[in-house]
Amino acid sequence: MKVVTAFSPGHVTGIFQICDEAEDPLLKGSRGAGITIDRGVTTKVSVKRATRNRFEVKINGEKTGSAKVSEEVLRLALSKAEGHYNISVEHRVNIPIGSGIGSSGAGALSLALALNEALELGLT
Known part of the structure; x- marks a missing residue:
């Protein structure tokens, strides 16, 4: 098993x-x-x-059924990976969720x- 934290x-x-005319x-x-702040999201x-x-995705130790952004990132990464994988994701969110401080983006x-590192995708 390979474990990577970012x-x-x-x-x-x-x-x-907002640029929505096109x-x-x-x-x-x-x-x-x-401004970027010191606190954010650590993901293992x-x-x-x-x-x-x-x-499986956990946010602050809790399984969640509402991790749509993480699920899409997982689907995209897995589509580029060679082979199949079981992946456990643990997000530690150290900023308020839903408060406009970029928790989804982080x-x-x-x-x-x-x-990218765990699946050796070679993306930059």
């Missing part, structure tokens, strides 16, 4: 502009400025070879970084 900080947006989703989003992944892909980034 951290991503939270972020507080100071100013921003039809192309690649041109939509937002731009702005803010435990990866083991398997006969089919399976994963969770997604820390998970992507950990999976």
Whole structure:
């Protein structure tokens, strides 16, 4: 079993502009400025070879059925991996969830970084 841990900080947006006029989703989003904070999300992944892909996500020690962002990151990473894996994900969130401090983004980034290393995807 391979275990990898990664951290991503939270972020507080100071100013921003919503950019949703374009039809192309690649041109939509937002731009702005803010500050990165010391606290954030630490994610530990435990990866083991398997006969089919399976994963479990815990947030602060609790199994959750509402980890849609993490589940999408897992699906994308597994689609690039060679073989099949059982993956356990443990997010330790040290910032308020749902308060606009980037907990979803920090969770997604820390998970992507950990999976990249654990699955040896070679992404940069």
